[in-house]
Amino acid sequence: MFTELVTKKEERSEKHQREVLLAIKNLHVWFELRRWGFSHAGYVRAVDDVSFDVHKGEAIAVVGESGCGKSSLLKAILGLHKPTSGTIEYYDKNISELNTKELKWYRSQVGYVQQDPFGALPPFMQVRRILEEPLIIGGISSVSERLDRICRMMEEVKLSPVNDFLDKFPHMLSGGQQQRVVIARAMILEPKFIVADEPVSMLDASVRVEILKLLRGLQEKHNLSVIYITHDLSTVSYFSERIFVMYAGRMVEKARVQSLLRNAGHPYTNALLAGTSDPDANNAKTFKEVPPGEPPSLVKPPEGCRFFPRCSQMIKGECDVNIPPEIEIAPAHQISCWLHKQSQSSAGIIP
Amino acid sequence: MTEEKLLRVENLILHFRTGSGVVQAVDGVNFDLGMNRAVVVLGESGCGKSSLAKAVLRLLPRNVASYTGRVFLDGKDVMPLTDDEFRQNIRWVAMSLVPQAAMNALNPVLTVGEQVSEPAMVHLGVNKKEALEMARKMFHHVGVSADFLERYPFELSGGMRQRVAIAMSLVTSPDLIILDEPTSALDVLTQANIFNVLKRLKRELGLSFILITHDIATSSELADDVAVMYAGQMVEMGDAERFFSGPLHPYSKKLMASVPRLRETKELEFITGQPPSLVRPPSGCRFAARCTMRFEKCIQEPPVFEKEERRVMCWLYQS
Numbered sequence: 001m002f003t004e005l006v007t008k009k010e011e012r013s014e015k016h017q018r019e020v021l022l023a024i025k026n027l028h029v030w031f032e033l034r035r036w037g038f039s040h041a042g043y044v045r046a047v048d049d050v051s052f053d054v055h056k057g058e059a060i061a062v063v064g065e066s067g068c069g070k071s072s073l074l075k076a077i078l079g080l081h082k083p084t085s086g087t088i089e090y091y092d093k094n095i096s097e098l099n100t101k102e103l104k105w106y107r108s109q110v111g112y113v114q115q116d117p118f119g120a121l122p123p124f125m126q127v128r129r130i131l132e133e134p135l136i137i138g139g140i141s142s143v144s145e146r147l148d149r150i151c152r153m154m155e156e157v158k159l160s161p162v163n164d165f166l167d168k169f170p171h172m173l174s175g176g177q178q179q180r181v182v183i184a185r186a187m188i189l190e191p192k193f194i195v196a197d198e199p200v201s202m203l204d205a206s207v208r209v210e211i212l213k214l215l216r217g218l219q220e221k222h223n224l225s226v227i228y229i230t231h232d233l234s235t236v237s238y239f240s241e242r243i244f245v246m247y248a249g250r251m252v253e254k255a256r257v258q259s260l261l262r263n264a265g266h267p268y269t270n271a272l273l274a275g276t277s278d279p280d281a282n283n284a285k286t287f288k289e290v291p292p293g294e295p296p297s298l299v300k301p302p303e304g305c306r307f308f309p310r311c312s313q314m315i316k317g318e319c320d321v322n323i324p325p326e327i328e329i330a331p332a333h334q335i336s337c338w339l340h341k342q343s344q345s346s347a348g349i350i351p
Numbered sequence: 352m353t354e355e356k357l358l359r360v361e362n363l364i365l366h367f368r369t370g371s372g373v374v375q376a377v378d379g380v381n382f383d384l385g386m387n388r389a390v391v392v393l394g395e396s397g398c399g400k401s402s403l404a405k406a407v408l409r410l411l412p413r414n415v416a417s418y419t420g421r422v423f424l425d426g427k428d429v430m431p432l433t434d435d436e437f438r439q440n441i442r443w444v445a446m447s448l449v450p451q452a453a454m455n456a457l458n459p460v461l462t463v464g465e466q467v468s469e470p471a472m473v474h475l476g477v478n479k480k481e482a483l484e485m486a487r488k489m490f491h492h493v494g495v496s497a498d499f500l501e502r503y504p505f506e507l508s509g510g511m512r513q514r515v516a517i518a519m520s521l522v523t524s525p526d527l528i529i530l531d532e533p534t535s536a537l538d539v540l541t542q543a544n545i546f547n548v549l550k551r552l553k554r555e556l557g558l559s560f561i562l563i564t565h566d567i568a569t570s571s572e573l574a575d576d577v578a579v580m581y582a583g584q585m586v587e588m589g590d591a592e593r594f595f596s597g598p599l600h601p602y603s604k605k606l607m608a609s610v611p612r613l614r615e616t617k618e619l620e621f622i623t624g625q626p627p628s629l630v631r632p633p634s635g636c637r638f639a640a641r642c643t644m645r646f647e648k649c650i651q652e653p654p655v656f657e658k659e660e661r662r663v664m665c666w667l668y669q670s
Contacts, residue, residue, distance in 0.1 A: 065538040066509075174625055175396070204395040204565055209609045210621040231538055234568065234611040238619060261613070275543040276568075278612045281592040283571045284389075287550060288543040294508055 021193060021225050022054040022077070027086035029072045033299065044298045046072035048249040049086075054193065057223040059216075061236040061257075063272065064246035065295055070229045073246070074195050077227065078112055079103060108138055111186030113196040113215075117178035121170040127159075127181055128166045131188055138189050149188060157184045157214060176207035180214070187218065193225035200235065212239055233276045237261060242332075245269045248296050248306040255333040265335040267291075268307045305338065313339055356423070357526060357559050358407075358446075359383040363420035365399075365406040372630040373416045376402035378583035380420075381655070384527070384576070389553060389560035391570040391591070393606065394580035395626060400563045401451065403580065404529045407561070408448050409437055424527075443474045446527035447520040452536065454512035457504040463512075464500030467519045474523050482522075489518040492556065493548050510541035514548060521552070529561045534569060546572040567610045571595055579603045582627050582637040589661030599663040602638045636666070 029047035034040065046069040054060060064070045075081045077088060079095050088095050090106060098106055114120035121130060131150045140146055154162045157180040170178055179199065186194055199215065200208040216239055219226050228240055236243055236257060243260050245253040245268065253266040264270050271291045277283050291310040296302050302309055308319040315338055324336045365377040376399040384390050394400045405411060407422060422429050429441055447470075450456065458466055467489065468482035477485070487497045493514040504512055513533065520528050530549075534542040550573065552558050564570045570577075574591035579600060587600040598604050608620040624641040627633050633640065639649040648666040656668040 065540065176625075205567060206395060206606060206609045206622040209611070209619040212611075213619070213621070232611075233539065234613045237613070237616065238611055272539055273613065275539045276613050277543075277572055278614050279568045279571045279595050279607065279610055281571060281574065281590075281595045284550070284573055284575065284591065287547050288572075290540050290543045290547065294510070 019056040020053045021056045021091065023087075023089040024053070024077070025051050025087050025089070027051065027073070027076060027088060028084040029069070029076050029081050030084040042299050043084075045069075045249050045301060046298060047076065048301075050246075050249075050251050051086075052244060052251070052254065054225050054227065056192075056225055057219075058242065059219055059226040059228060059240040060242045060244060061228045061230060061240040062244045062246055063230055063233055063236060065231060067295060067298070068246045069249040069298070070246050071197060074197055074227065074229055077195055078110060079106060104137075108134075108189040109192045111189070111191040111194040113179075113182055113186045113194060113199045115198040116202050117175060117182045118170060118202075120182050121178060123170055126167050126169055127154075127173075130170075130181060131185055134185060134188050153184045153188050156187070156218065157181075159184065174207075175203050176210060179203060179207075179211050183211075183215065183218070187222075190222070191224070193227070194219070195227045195229070197229045198231070199228070201230070201232065208235070215239070233272055234278070245272065248301055249298055250306060250336065252307065252337070253333075253335050255330075259330055259333045263330070265329055265333075265340055266307075266337050267311045267313055267339070305336070315339070355385060356383045357386045357388075357425060358561075359421075359423040360407065361421040361423070363403070363406055363422065365402055365411075365418050366416040367402075367412070368414045368416040369630070374629045375583050375632060376629060377406050378629075378632070380406075380580075380583075380585045382578055382585060382588055384559055384561065386526075387553065387557045387559055388575040389549075389562060389573045390576040390578055391562045391564065391574040392578045392580060393564065393567060393570060393603075395565060397626060397629070398580045399583040399629070400565075400580050401531055404448060404531050404561065404563055408442060408446065408529065409434070410442075410448070439474075443470050443520075443523045443525060445525050446529065447523065447525045448529045449516050449520045449531065449533055451531040453516035453519075453533075454509060454536075457512060457515065459504055462501055462503055463507065463515045467500075467515060467522055470519060471522045485522050486518065489521045490515075492521065492552060493518045494544075508541075509537055510544055513537065513541075513545055517545075517548065517552075521556075521558075524556075525558075527559045527561065529563070531563045532565070533562070535564070535566060542569055543572075549573055567606065568612075579606070582632055583629055584637060584664060586638065586664045587662065589663075593659070593661065599658060599661060599668065600638075600665050601642045601644050601667070636664075 027047055027050045030043040030045050033042050033044060050073060062070050072081060076083055082096055095106055128150060132146055135146045135149060151162045154165060159165045159177065159180050200211050203211060212235060230236060240257060242256055244251050247268050253269045264273055274289050293310045296306055304321050305319045305324050308314045318338045324338045326334045326336050327340045328334050329340055360380060360382050363377055363380045367374040367376055380403060392400045392403060411418060424445055429437065464483055464486055467486040471477055471482040471485050472479060487500060490497050495511060495514050534545050560573060562570060562573055577589060577591050577594040578585050579587040581602050587603050598607050605620060605622045611619060622641055627637055635650040636653050639645045644667060653664050653666045655662050655664050658668050
């Protein structure tokens with residue numbers, strides 16, 4: 001049954017292969033550092049040469065530690081940060097070249113689910129007003145139509161009976177209900193895709209599953225694309241088709257979920273997988289293998305592979321000198337690591 | 352049997368006065384903890400688990416409505432002690448707390464060395480040089496280089512700051528450390544690192560831990576025993592091995608079924624409804640309204656039943 005589920009999942013993502021919704025090419029998001037307010041003092045290379053496609057109806061998880069640039073990536077996709085170089089194309093339109101009117105349209109196509117629901121909701125607005133605002137900005141002038149859409153959306157995120165919630169303020173809701181309001185707000189303009197920044201990390205275990213299932217349900221029902229940012233690998237397999245692992249501003253591994261869980265190739269991915277615990281009393285008996293050190297500074301990242309100072313399989317003269325190319329070790333499974341270059345070079349696969 | 356226990360809590364009650372009534376945050380909790388063991392207190396937010404830590408350490412806010420029960424430490428009842436005696440002889444000296452978000456609560460204008468040595472100076476009466484020496488030793492135990500003694504909190508990463516907070520709780524060499532959500536804001540690898548540190552401390556220094564968390568998966572890294580709290584009550588208590596393979600209480604079962612797992616694919620479940628208000632908790636079993644296995648008996652408050660040395664507060668286990 002398990003394999004059936006997997007093949008069904010894979011098939012589904014196969015089907016979506018054709019239509020590319022969002023194409024990110026060689027994206028760099030660098031922030032300039034200034035000394036004394038004006039003189040140049042280098043860049044924080046939050047996102048460095050990242051490329052990927054998002055297909056229609058596909059859920060993608062971006063996994064990485066805090067400070068690895070995943071939120072900067074997301075903000076660039078939302079159009080909140082301008083890319084330093086590289087492009088983000090939505091249906092062949094470069095979003096950094098959109099004019100104000102087009103940008104407004106683009107923003108109605110993208111929904112944003114924030115991490116901390118309480119922080120993301122204005123404390124002095126009632127749920128009705130919070131959900132109405134995007135509609136007003138979106139140009140829906142009829143009051144009754146707005147209310148109708150709010151009610152429909154609230155039903156969809158299971159905030160029912162709707163009348164009980166319409167006039168509540170955020171502090172009167174539980175964490176799970178607040179997150180539902182945030183999701184409803186992201187969805188109310190019927191976007192084509194959703195970016196979710198750790199949507200469940202602030203919630204309790206029992207509510208977490210409920211919200212993930214809700215998001216999954218909405219994604220399937222509306223054939224939405226979702227970019228789901230998280231640091232928790234254990235929730236990923238329940239939610240997405242593909243995983244991208246990010247480390248220090250770069251993508252180190254991109255793969256389908258099952259492919260990544262079964263044969264992860266990058267030493268960093270393996271460390272993340274080993275560091276994630278399942279509830280098991282035997283865990284208490286052993287120590288975990290954790291790579292030494294901490295992620296590098298993004299102002300002066302290491303030459304070559306950014307993980308080499310912490311990597312136990314580092315190849316001297318290669319990993320610390322040259323940036324590893326992206327190597328395809330299996331269909332739709334790319335790894336940026338010299339270890340795989342060595343084993344694959346004879347097979348003649350072009351990086 | 353009871354003499355061997357490091358900590359025994361009997362019928363501990365901590366109620367708070369608020370504008371909307373009396374909040375029964377901790378309502379008749381019993382548990383015990385052996386030497387060199389770790390108990391994990393699991394529960395959702397608002398179930399009273401942080402209040403339990405405060406009640407054990409007598410770190411009470413001003414709006415306490417009632418605070419009763421017995422807390423035995425090394426077989427001695429510490430509840431009759433006056434606040435001054437408790438502060439001088441128990442807190443820090445016999446048990447200490449790593450509060451929630453301790454790593455973000457370090458004083459930004461003092462070096463971490465000064466902050467870690469301060470409890471030793473106050474509670475053990477040693478001079479600054481000796482205290483710094485003790486801090487240096489504790490830094491070694493938690494795996495932070497001694498050079499960091501001179502640094503300020505902003506110069507350390509989150510994981511390092513959390514280790515410093517743990518070092519601070521260790522510096523007075525207590526037997527028991529209470530950790531309130533020690534890793535909830537940290538990354539996966541940093542979390543694994545902190546748990547490695549805690550495991551090593553448990554082995555090397557023979558410490559006991561009370562670990563308060565809502566993260567069931569990582570809690571298994573340290574647990575010898577597991578206690579589950581729901582709405583101010585401890586609904587299940589037992590050894591970790593059997594808890595993680597088969598919890599007893601319907602709430603614990605649901606909670607375990609909601610944990611996403613990396614190494615197996617299982618349909619996840621969630622618990623419908625919300626925990627009851629602690630101002631007016633329902634009579635009878637507090638979980639009954641959300642329980643799928645409830646029956647007539649559940650309108651009465653269940654007593655604690657023993658089953659294979661595990662304790663569970665549920666009518667299903669009445670023999």
